[in-house]
Amino acid sequence: MLFNSIHFFIFFIIVTLGYWSLGWSGRWRLLLFSSCYFYMIFKPEYLLILFFTIIIDYFAGIWLEKTEEKKRKWLLIISIISNVGILAFFKYYPFAFENIGNILGIFKVKNPLPIFDFILPIGLSFHTFQAMSYTIEVYRGNQKAEYHFGIYALYVMFYPQLVAGPIERPQNVLPQFHKTHEYDFEKVKSGLMMMAWGLFKKVVIADRLAMVVDYAYENPSEKTGFTLLIATFFYTFQIYCDFSGYSDIALGSAKVMGYDLMENFKTPYFSTSISEFWRRWHISLSTWFRDYLYIPLGGNRVAEWRRYFNQFLVFMISGLWHGAAWTFVIWGCLHGFYLIFAVLRDKYLPNLTLPKSFFGKSLNLVSTFILVMFAWVFFRAKNTTDAILILKKIVSFSFSQDFKSPLNSTEMWFSLILIGFLLWKEYRFFHIETTNTFKFYGLIFLFTLTIYFLGVFNTNQFIYFQF
């Protein structure tokens, strides 16, 4: 079910009230059961795949802890291969099938691979990575194996972060599931406010901007450069509000029950460099890749050229993680290239590095924003042909060109005001303060009104659900 739905609203209240009415053993059972329902309502069959991976990793964790040193590595490899294998099969098989077919087609050879027709289980990339994080941490000795099957299953399936993260670490979450949380009204208020703000970002901002983006990107050959530029600018904020809005709702709904999940976004569009951007954007994923791919490849301890290669590889894989399409791979590679270029520029052309004055920082901020915005073109476009066409048109745009939008001028200006409001809020305060109860109720009421009256309810799914 979607977070921006009446169904979730009813579900959330029932589960939360039920949670606070039960003791520890009732609570984990309720959360596990409700997480199963949450996942099954998308497609019941998905649950089988999820439980398959849960069972494998549950036993893998226990065996890893009990097994002698030599065999531990092989157990870990088997666990990783099974997780990655399931992900690869469901997510990347059609992509591999198509590309192998294209290559063989050049040599007029028939594609030997069988055709499978299935739908990608929702959130597969997220819970696969979360499960892998567990077995790797057990292997490294940073986490004790979880013997309680229900708690382990809950670690993978916890509904707030089941389908689109944040990708949690077992050290953060497992101990919390073993604890009996005391009711904390301050946490409840804080959690509800996060949910309200997340919902505002999703239905008032993201889904409004989506109307312009969908219109422009549907047939870019028929749109002017000016229209595509505005649409790309809007998409930059749409994807942020959509994804961070989801994360806020996830973190907020967990917080209401006393659980603290990791922050996934920290005002990324105020970054003054690409490396800073990746410390602020989808933090759970970027740290996952750092800890489980980049560092095992050698991290910063290897030779310089090898370090750049590793960084580029990690970003390329990160792109592929987002989607089985060349546009995502290119998006990832672009960011890898940006990062390496910045490092090389600072090292070999220090004169080009901007001063740390206000002017220098502002210029860095704007240039980082522009680089990120252009990379989003590949992320959003239907294919590489469209992406290249869009970039060509944007680069050669002029203000004299026609601008067409499904929104009228009032709503276009309103959208810009919303973007301005978003940036102001992010700059001014990260979290909305909730200690004053009267102010809290007032803000919740205001949010409720604005979400209802200004929200766009086209039952748009969250963007990151497709990953």
Next chain:
Amino acid sequence: MVRFFLKRIIILILMFIWVQSFSLNIFLLMKEKGLFPDDYRYGDLYRLSYLKKFKGNLEKPVERKFKNHKEVNSNTNLYILGDSFTIEERINKNDFNVNQYKQVHWINNENIRLDKTKKNILLIETIERYFGERFSESVHNIELERNEVKPINPSPIRKMKYIGKIVNFLTTNFASEFQIIKNKISYFRNSQFPTSSNIEKRLEIILFSYDFILPIRELKASLNYEFFGRVEKQVLISKNLKHQFFYQEADSTNKYSSFYPVSQLDIDTYIGYLNETKKYYQQLGFSEVYLSIIPNRVSLLAPESGTYNHLIERIQNSPNLKMKNLDIFHIYQKNPEMYFSKSDTHWTPEGRNEWLKMVNSELEKLP
């Protein structure tokens, strides 16, 4: 203590609401009991747009003309293959001067038993927007019951013989009932299975269709319309702002629209299937097969909204059409606002009565 009970009461109430939305049968039962209002009561278009200026009270069905069965013509059985215009709530046996009456919906398939001692008339009714889809192949929604019994292979197990006999007995003597159950299951499976979106739609009806909530919904619709020029995407407003239409019939890019181009080849294909359908049903035993196309609202109220494809006229006026046609289009054209509701895609009582008058008058002409 208060909190203790309050939490549990809230959970129970919400669970009750959830169960109604999850189970279609419970939802329909509660709707029938009046636990929540009928969300169609002000019109199906209003239900989509919530624009106050297009809100109307749907009038209740009028007194049925042929309720007194003493005057009924006992010689004619009428079968209608139709859509929402001719469902039970709008049209039933008491509206026709006939002995027997049955309506089969386009989404169903049904086996019937024809009484060959009577005149069996088939009337195929369709709304204009789905005409192309329905006649892009010949029609077989209504079939005759098969009287032959399939032989059951003798089973070495004695029990099977009796089970086979029971199955045979049931399927032979209750074939139509089984068919009804099968149709209902297939209807529910196709359209009302508890997916997340169905649950969401039902929750919206259960919680937000009360009269005291409608002004809030109307305010939101009005804000979107007045400031942002936007309405619900399933509704389109006419250029003169006087009418709202279902998007399928008014959006020229939609294949169901009155403004979607229809080539002469398409018309010829439809005529071909219409004629094939007539021949097929006459072979099955129907004395006569009629066609009645109910126009899209936009075809009558705002045909200038685009390049109107004149589908109805081209079909009805085709010299190759062998199926008898009941032309309601030209009757409605005289005063479309009287015959079509402003808040609903269906006809007003006046529109319904004109159609019934036309059908009954045709039935009376039969020898």
